Amino acid sequence: MNRHSIVLRAANPAFDEGLAFARYLDEAAEGFFRFWFGRRAEHIIATAYTQPDHDLSYQNVNFAERDNVIVGMVLGYTAEQHRRSSHEPLERAAGRSNLRMRTVRMLFAPIMRIIDSIAPGDFYVQAIAVDSEHRGDGIGSILMDSSEDRAHANGSARLSLDVSAKNKKARRFYEHRGMIVESQWPKRLAIPALKFHRMTKVL
DSSP: OOOOGGEEOOOOOOOHHHHHHHHHHHHHEEHHHHHGGGGGGHHHHHHTTTTTSSSSSSSGGEEEEEEEEEEEEEEEEEEEHHOOOHHOOOOHHOOOOOOOOHHHHHHHHHHHGGGOOOTTEEEEEEEEEEGGTTTSHHHHHHHHHHHHHHHHHHHHHHHEEEETTOHHHHHHHHHTTOOOOEEEESSSSSGGOOOOOEEEEEO
C-alpha cells in the first residue's frame, strides 16, 4: 500500500465514529473493555466518546483513513489531561451497566491504576489499533508519528505507553521507534498475561 493513500484526521464527536473507536479500543486492550462493560460495551464507549474532557473522548483520538474508510486509530493524551479527566461520561453512558462497571473497576483497581502513574510532562498513548488486513502497511507508524506530533504540540517531554509483556510483536515495533522499557508492572507477578512494560521515548 502507498502510505500517501492514507489520510490522518482528528476524530469527530459522532456516535458512528464512536462505534469504530470502541471496536479498536477493545481490540487494543485484548477484550478488556467488553469484559468491563459487558454486551453493551461498544454502545457505552461510543456514547461516552462523543463527550469532552475524559480519557476516551473524541478529543484524544486520531483516525487513519483509506478511501474515506477508517482503517486505524490512536488514542493519547497528556498527563495533565488525564489528571483532569472525569469518569462521569462513562458512568452516565453505562446506565444500568454502571454496577458492573464499578465492580470490575474495584476488582481490577491495581491494574487500572497503571494509567494514573503517567509521569508529569509525558504524552501517554493508551491505545493504537489497525485493521488486520492493513497491518504491515505502515499505518501504525503513521499513527505513532501523529502521537509524537501531538506530544510536541502540547509541550510534552516524553512519549509513554504500556504494553502487555506477552505482546512481543508490539514491543518490537515500539523499540524500532526508539522507545525503551523503563519499568514493568507488577514487579513480582510472573504471569505474562497480567504483566505490563512501561515504555518511553524522550522527545
